Amino acid sequence: MDKKTAIVLKKKFKEYYYDHVEQIEVPPHIDEREFGYMTFDRIMMRHLSFQNSGDMQAQILKASPASVYYSTSFYEGPSRQMHEKGWKGGDLVFDIDADTLSSPCRQIHDKWICRICGMQKVGIKPNKCPGCKGTRIHEVNIACDTCLDAAKNEALKLQDILINDFGIQKTKIDIFFSGSMGYHLSIANSDFAEANQAVRSDIVDYVSGQAFISESLGVSRKSTYENMIDRFPSEKEKGWRGRIARYFKAQKNGEGSKDAPVILIELYRNVGYRKFRLAIEDAAKKSGATVDPSVTTDIHRILRLPGTLHGKTGLLKKRCKDLESFSPMEDAVAFGHDPMKVLVDNSPKFSLLGEQFGPFKSESIELPTMAAIYLLGQDMATVEE
Amino acid sequence: MISIELGDEDLAKYPFLEEAGEYVKARDLSLVDISQPDFKRVIGRARNRVFQAIRSREVSGDIGTPEIEILSFPIALMLVKATNLEHLVSRYSHAEAIRVENLLEDEREDLIVEIFRNVLKINVILVTSKIGFSKLNYKIPIMDYLRRSTRFHELQWKLINRIVDEGYVYLKSHELIRLIRQEIENKIRDRLKEMVVPQLPQSFIKTIQEISAFSPPPPKLNDRVKITPDKYPPCVITALDMLKKGENLPHYGRFLLTTYLVNIGSSVEEIISLYSRSPDFNERITKYQVEHISGLRGGRVKYTCPSCRTLVTHSFCFKTKKCNEIRNPLQFDKKANLRSKRKGNKKWTKKQQ
Numbered sequence: 001m002d003k004k005t006a007i008v009l010k011k012k013f014k015e016y017y018y019d020h021v022e023q024i025e026v027p028p029h030i031d032e033r034e035f036g037y038m039t040f041d042r043i044m045m046r047h048l049s050f051q052n053s054g055d056m057q058a059q060i061l062k063a064s065p066a067s068v069y070y071s072t073s074f075y076e077g078p079s080r081q082m083h084e085k086g087w088k089g090g091d092l093v094f095d096i097d098a099d100t101l102s103s104p105c106r107q108i109h110d111k112w113i114c115r116i117c118g119m120q121k122v123g124i125k126p127n128k129c130p131g132c133k134g135t136r137i138h139e140v141n142i143a144c145d146t147c148l149d150a151a152k153n154e155a156l157k158l159q160d161i162l163i164n165d166f167g168i169q170k171t172k173i174d175i176f177f178s179g180s181m182g183y184h185l186s187i188a189n190s191d192f193a194e195a196n197q198a199v200r201s202d203i204v205d206y207v208s209g210q211a212f213i214s215e216s217l218g219v220s221r222k223s224t225y226e227n228m229i230d231r232f233p234s235e236k237e238k239g240w241r242g243r244i245a246r247y248f249k250a251q252k253n254g255e256g257s258k259d260a261p262v263i264l265i266e267l268y269r270n271v272g273y274r275k276f277r278l279a280i281e282d283a284a285k286k287s288g289a290t291v292d293p294s295v296t297t298d299i300h301r302i303l304r305l306p307g308t309l310h311g312k313t314g315l316l317k318k319r320c321k322d323l324e325s326f327s328p329m330e331d332a333v334a335f336g337h338d339p340m341k342v343l344v345d346n347s348p349k350f351s352l353l354g355e356q357f358g359p360f361k362s363e364s365i366e367l368p369t370m371a372a373i374y375l376l377g378q379d380m381a382t383v384e385e
Numbered sequence: 386m387i388s389i390e391l392g393d394e395d396l397a398k399y400p401f402l403e404e405a406g407e408y409v410k411a412r413d414l415s416l417v418d419i420s421q422p423d424f425k426r427v428i429g430r431a432r433n434r435v436f437q438a439i440r441s442r443e444v445s446g447d448i449g450t451p452e453i454e455i456l457s458f459p460i461a462l463m464l465v466k467a468t469n470l471e472h473l474v475s476r477y478s479h480a481e482a483i484r485v486e487n488l489l490e491d492e493r494e495d496l497i498v499e500i501f502r503n504v505l506k507i508n509v510i511l512v513t514s515k516i517g518f519s520k521l522n523y524k525i526p527i528m529d530y531l532r533r534s535t536r537f538h539e540l541q542w543k544l545i546n547r548i549v550d551e552g553y554v555y556l557k558s559h560e561l562i563r564l565i566r567q568e569i570e571n572k573i574r575d576r577l578k579e580m581v582v583p584q585l586p587q588s589f590i591k592t593i594q595e596i597s598a599f600s601p602p603p604p605k606l607n608d609r610v611k612i613t614p615d616k617y618p619p620c621v622i623t624a625l626d627m628l629k630k631g632e633n634l635p636h637y638g639r640f641l642l643t644t645y646l647v648n649i650g651s652s653v654e655e656i657i658s659l660y661s662r663s664p665d666f667n668e669r670i671t672k673y674q675v676e677h678i679s680g681l682r683g684g685r686v687k688y689t690c691p692s693c694r695t696l697v698t699h700s701f702c703f704k705t706k707k708c709n710e711i712r713n714p715l716q717f718d719k720k721a722n723l724r725s726k727r728k729g730n731k732k733w734t735k736k737q738q
Contacts, residue, residue, distance in 0.1 A: 083683060127632055135633045136665050166527060167552025191528040198535040199528075201698045206544040211697060216546040218518050231518040238516065238550035284545070293698045294637070 005376050006040035008383045012373060013309055014064035016334055021061055024068075025306035025319070026053040028188050032074035032088060036302050037065035040311065046302070049078040066311025066377075069302035072186070082300060089193035092203070093303060095295035096154045097182040098147035105147060109348040111140040122348075140378060142350055143181040148328050155183040155323060158289035161207050162187070165239055177328045179310030179317040184303060200297045209288025212240055214277045217264070221273055228268070232261035240284065247283045309334055314373030330354060333370050340372035341365070342381040350374065387499045397451035398488045399500065400458035401481075401572055408455055419460065420586045427453050428592070431460035435596055438480030439473075446488045462573075466580045467593045472603040474577050482570035489562045494522065497558070501525075504572070505565055516548055516555050523561050524553040533564045538694060538712040612649045618717035619703040620696055621645050628662055637691075637699040640678075644690040645714055647679045690715045 001009075017024075027033055030053060036046040037060075045063075050056040060068055071078065072093045076086030102124070112125040116134035125139040143151075155175060162168045162185070174186045195203070205211050214220065218231025233241035235249050245260035252263050268276045295301055304310065304317045316334045320326040333353050344360035350371075351357065357371045364384060367375070375381035387404060396405040419427065430453050437444045448454055458481075465477045489497060494511055501509040507529045512522055527549065534542045548555040556564070585593070617625070624642040627634045634642070639660075646656050653675050660671045673682065680687035692713050696702040711717055 081683065083686060133631070135631060135663075164551070165549045167550075191526065195528065195531065196535075198692075198694070199531040201695050202531055202535055202544050204698055206549070210545065211540055211543050212545050213540050215541060233518075239548045240545055241548065297695070297698065 001040065001042075001376075001379055002382055005383045009066070009311070009373065009376055010040050010064050012314075012335065012369065013066070013311075014061070016309060017061045017064055020307075020334075021057045023307045024057060024060060026056065027070050027305070029074040030056065032076075032078055034071035034073075034075065034078040034085070034302060035059075035305075036069045037063055038067045038069075038311065039063070040066045042066075047079050047081065060308065068305045068308040070305045071300070071302050073299050073301075087299060090195075090299050092187040092190060092192040092195065092200070093296060093301075094158055094185040094204075094207070094289075095178070095182065095292040095303075096151050096158065096185070096290065097178070097292055098143045098151040099141060099181050100292065101147070101150045101154065101290055103147045103150045105144050106141065109142050109144050111346070111348070113138045113140070120346075140380065141181070142348055142378070143328075144350070145329070147181065151182040152323065152326070154289045154291070155185060157287075158185055158207055158291065159323065161289065165206070174306075175320045175323050176306050177315075177318045177320055177326065177332050179304060179308075179315045179332060180313050183320070183323075184317070197297050197299055200299070201293070204291060204293045204296045206240075207289050208291055208293070209240075209243075209284035209286070212244070212281060212284035214273075214280045216241065217244065217280065219268065219273070219276065223273070225265075229261050229265050232264045235260050243287045244280065244283055247287045310377075312377040314370065314377055335368075335370040335373055337368040337370070339366045340369050341384040342367060342372045342375060343384050344375055344381040345379075347375055347380045387503050389495055389499055391496075393451035393455070394448055395496065397448045397454035398446070398492075399485060400455055401485070401569065401576070402500070402504065405455055405458070409459055412456070414456075416583065416586060416589075419456075420588050424456075426450075427456045428460060428588075430454065430457035431464060432592055432596075434458070434461040434481075435464055435477060436599065438477045439596070439599055439601065442476065442480050442483070443487075444480045444484040446484050462577055462580060463582055463585075464589070464593055464596060466577055467582045467585060467589070468597045468600065470597065470600055470603075473596075473600045474574060476601075478570045478574040478577065481573050482566050485569045486562055486566050490559055494558075497561070498523075501561075501565070505568055507565075509561065510553070512555060516550075519557060521548065521555040522558050524555045525561070527552055527554055530554040530556075530564070533567070535694075536567060538692075538710070543694075612718050616718040617645075618708065618711075618714040619705050620701055620714055623703045624701075625659070628659055631662060633665075634663070635701070637696070637701050640688075641691055641696065641701060641714065643675055643678050644688045647675075647687065648690050648715055653679055653681070689713075 031049065031051050033049065034046065035048040035050060035056065036044065037048075038044050045065075048059070050059065071090075073090030074088050076088060078085060080086075107123050109122075110124050111120065111122050113120040114129040114131060114134055115136040115138055117129060117132035119129055119131040125137050128135055129137060159170070159173060159175070162173055163170055168187055168190065172187060172190065174188070176184045176186070178184050192199075192203070217233060219228065233245040235242060235245045237245060245264070248263045248267070249260045252258060267279060271279065295303070306317050306319055308317055309315070310317060314335055315328070315332040318328075318332040320331075329351055330353055341364065343364050344358075345362060347358045347360045349356065349358045352368075352370050352374065355368070355371075357367065372381070376383065387402070391402075391404050393408075396402060396408055399405065418424070430449075434444050434457060461477070465473055489500070498509045498511060501507045507525055510524050512524050527544070530547070531544060534544070540546060544554070614622075614625070620641060624634055624638045627638065628642075642659075643656055646659075653672070656675050657668065657671050660666055661668070676682045678688045690713055691699075693702060693704070693708070693711060696714070708717065
């Protein structure tokens with residue numbers, strides 16, 4: 001990002017925060033949290049702490065940074081160096097990112113640029129540049145409605161698991177649109193606050209359907225057919241056994257009213273133990289919610305603060321009161337329609353507040369502030385001289 | 386305190402209960418008292434408890450005379466403590482925990498629930514309806530389960546392979562009991578650590594000397610032998626291959642590789658040179674990160690290698706048959722050594738018997 005663009009973005013963010021500072025959410029135990037922010041010059045500030053919401057708001061307004069973060073954990077001394085902070089506990093958080101879900105539309109709207117030879121193409125970033133074989137590849141990805149719907153679907157799956165299996169009340173699960181490509185789910189003040197990394201890691205595997213074994217369905221390498229059908233789960237069963245049963249039932253929906261245990265025993269009979277086990281593992285992964293494991297397991301993580309702007313999109317990290325009806329490209333739009341002149345390098349089609357923009361290629365254009373900032377933040381445009 | 390009626394036999398089975406402590410206290414016995422011939426059988430059982438722990442790593446659960454069983458427990462603790470042998474404390478605590486585990490297996494459900502609630506502060510609830518395909522008699526809150534289960538590495542203990550519903554994990558009786566062995570062991574160990582041994586009469590000193598003589602030698606720490614690359618675990622080999630091919634090694638792969646190499650004794654320079662092939666190599670940043678992980682910067686804490694379970698979570702486990710049942714990549718090469726060592730130990734024990 002060039003200097004001029006950075007200055008303009010900072011000014012716009014400051015204006016926004018000036019009018020909306022009250023909308024920045026105050027995390028519980030604010031005085032025990034670490035805060036951090038990243039400026040538009042990409043300088044990261046960490047280990048900040050605030051005694052109250054007023055101090056926090058004043059600092060955000062003053063710095064008007066590209067991104068504001070808060071620690072999901074709480075500490076005895078949040079502003080001390082990491083090893084001296086004194087971990088007291090942390091919210092249980094999950095990050096769902098459209099970027100990790102390989103929606104087919106990404107072939108159309110993603111773009112990559114090789115930092116070594118300058119080659120750029122539309123599509124998913126390759127591991128190696130086909131031109132120079134280099135691996136320093138910059139990725140430009142815009143989340144379209146299809147990607148964001150896929151992310152929402154994962155968030156709904158996760159919400160279902162947290163409510164039904166973990167017994168967490170729906171009102172205790174805070175769900176936010178991340179401001180860019182996905183959703184954050186956070187549970188504060190629960191039994192899980194004291195969970196260490198190993199516990200959080202096991203929770204991640206649970207929600208994402210990792211490491212489910214066929215023995216949990218009553219089938220091992222040494223199993224015989226005797227009573228096997230009685231060990232298989234019905235669709236009504238609780239936890240993962242029921243989830244697996246429902247998955248296979250849904251797969252065979254077109255084939256009449258066979259019950260899940262019958263479907264499972266037929267599968268076992270047709271493919272044998274080894275392939276049955278693989279099919280079960282696959283079913284578990286597909287029925288689970290795809291979350292970023294490192295966000296949940298890293299207890300020293302800082303996460304975007306709800307109610308603040310995302311430096312790359314100008315969209316808000318916004319609380320979803322009702323996830324099903326939440327529309328990110330409408331509900332999280334922060335900036336308005338005042339015109340701004342920008343020089344767009346290359347941009348796919350996108351829409352904000354129901355208005356379509358692009359595609360643009362090397363053109364100077366006047367856009368509503370919301371669209372201009374959306375492109376400026378992602379390095380797809382620069383401010384016109 | 387436990388809210389159901391406990392008989393002497395219950396106290397004999399679980400002498401770590403507060404109620405058993407009170408039983409002993411009420412007898413108001415001095416060291417001189419227990420040195421009398423009347424207590425010969427109690428002292429004999431105390432001695433026998435310790436020798437069982439040394440020989441078979443398990444104290445027997447035969448109750449015999451409850452009074453002897455209850456009184457012999459604190460005396461056995463005193464004998465162990467008086468030897469001043471740290472590794473005997475561990476072995477004895479473990480052997481007593483195994484005894485408790487075996488006894489709990491045949492215990493009545495209401496007493497199990499009471500012991501869990503009072504001693505371990507776990508809210509165990511009896512389950513009456515059928516759930517899943519096998520009989521699951523108990524449920525406990527998820528967090529109470531995870532706090533303990535994450536110590537086990539077998540996949541069956543992972544939360545996903547349990548029946549979980551509305552915040553509770555459903556368990557069979559022996560699973561519930563297995564889950565808390567370590568805690569019983571810790572309770573006994575803590576009690577031993579806090580114990581202050583008074584001046585003992587001559588008759589005890591002889592027994593203590595005998596125990597010390599029969600006690601196995603403390604486990605020797607392996608001399609660190611440099612592990613050669615052909616003995617690296619498959620995940621580390623994959624990470625190295627990716628670097629060699631110039632592929633972008635994901636963050637977790639880098640963390641694994643660095644912590645592994647740091648822990649097997651590679652130097653900071655050796656590690657940095659590996660990353661120098663990486664296309665986004667920045668010597669200054671790499672040096673900082675490697676030094677941080679090695680404990681030379683920041684918190685001065687040397688990071689350990691992530692466990693195999695964590696690697697599965699981060700999709701960086703490339704398990705092969707050779708991995709066998711290891712829990713951490715660092716165990717990969719040591720496994721064979723360890724096995725032959727264990728065999729050796731067994732022989733030693735047999736000879737003593």
